[in-house]
Amino acid sequence: MKKILMVCEAFGGGVFTYVSQLCNDMVDNFDVYLAYAVRPQTPKNYRDFLDKRIHLIEVDGFNAGNLxxxxNDMKVIKALRKIEKEVQPDIIHLHSSVAGGIGRIAFKGKNNTVLYTPHGYAHILMEPSRKTKVYGMMEKFLGKYSSATILTCCESEDDVTSKITKNHTYIETGVNLKDLSESLDGIRPVENEKFTVFTLGRVTGQKQPKVFNRIAELVPEARFVWIGGGEQENLLTAPNIEITGWKDRKEALAMAKGADAYVLCSRGEAIAMSLIENMYIKKLVLVSNVMGNKSVINDGVNGYVCNTPEEYADRIRNAMKKFPTSLPENAYRDVLTTYNTDVMKEKYIKYYNSL
Structure with a gap:
């Protein structure tokens, strides 16, 4: 079997879910190695999520979280090259910005194929800063001079990549329908008296809480809920917004099932897992017209793509008068046919074998 070396520094959150699922899905067809770092966001029992056939290699010093x-970067490059020499992989697949930056310097692709999946470019997702400028310059430089192919999670992220390198393609992200269905079984939706609009995740600049707050101000007759918490909670000042703080998955799903509409007004995404999950739950979804979101949502067909708070507000008010039931149904069907790990698995097996 071909040997695949997955390299992941950002082993937490959505990237952890993606990489662990991908590793598990590949072990029947490939010899899978995972070089990783433990972050505060990494589940304590992370080994329980991974198939026992996966060869785990913890990389010392890889968890610095920046470039x-x-x-420290030089130490990590040396460690990664040693791993490459020992494993002798046919394919090296780098996940997220730090692994993508350091990995494309460490691995030259002379005796293997190097792939890089950004999971959303950091310089696009994060608020402008010195760090994001450096990351943006790094992406352009490595896109031009590295031999790696950039393998993104959706078409609009691939469009961004086309301005960075000629070597690029995409495979759509998906959710595990069996796990999600089992998680939803027996969960009773939280009942709401008012039309309820919600979002989910950390309250940070990437999720644009200012925009969410403005939408709530424009639709005072609706109830708005932010499931989660974070450093920019102070920006959510509208009197009809409730910040729940962090909830366990079962409670968060119950709140989602009971709500009417899901808003994702982020600065950018690869593909947000929460978006796919709420399409499966048959929520009316409204998203920002940015990388990631606009690949998944076709405006007026399976949800709404919005450019301004006023657009979100108009769509929500119209839904309160006459709910567009066909849109959530279409979104649900899209998850069944495209945005799930069964489809993703088959595409990855075919792609890896083609290299």
Whole structure:
């Protein structure tokens, strides 16, 4: 079997879910190795999520979480090259920005194929800063001079990539329908007296809480809920917004099932898992017209793509008068046919075998 070396520094959150699922899905067809770092966001029992056939290699010093510590980066590059020499992989697949930056310097692709999946470019997702400028310059430089192919999670992220390198393609992200269905079984929706609009995740600049707050101000007759918490909670000042704080998955799903509409007004995404999950739950979804979101949602067909708070507000008010039932149904069907791990698995097996 071909040997695949997955390299992941950002082993937490959505990237953890993606990479662990991908590793598990590939072990029947490939010899899978995973070089990783443990972050605070990494589940304590992360080994329980991974098939026992996966060869785990923890990389010391890989969890610095940035590309700006040159001395540490050199140590990690040396460690990764040693792993490459010992494993002798046919394919090296780098996941997220730090692994993508350091990995494309460490691996030259002379005796293997190097792939890089950004999971959303950091310089696009994060608020502008010195760090994001450096990351943006790094992506352009490595896109031009590295031999790696950039393998993105959706068409609109691939469109962004086309301005960085000629070597690029995409495979759509998906959710595990069996796990999601089992998670939803027996969960009773939280009942709401008012039309309820919600979002889910950390309250950070990437999720644009200012925009969410403005939408709530424009539709005072509706109830708005932010499931989660974070450092920018102070920006959610509208009197009809409730911030729940972090909830366990069962409670969050119950709140989602009971709500009417899901809003994702982020600065950018690869593909948000929460978006796919709420399409499966048959929520009316309204998203920002940005990388990731606009690949999944076809405006007026399976949800709404919005450019301004006023657009969101108009769509929500119209839905309160006459709910567009066909849109959630279409979104649900899209998950069954495209945005699930069964489809993703078959595409990855075919792609890896083609290299």
């Amino acid at each position: 700006l510590n040159i001395a």
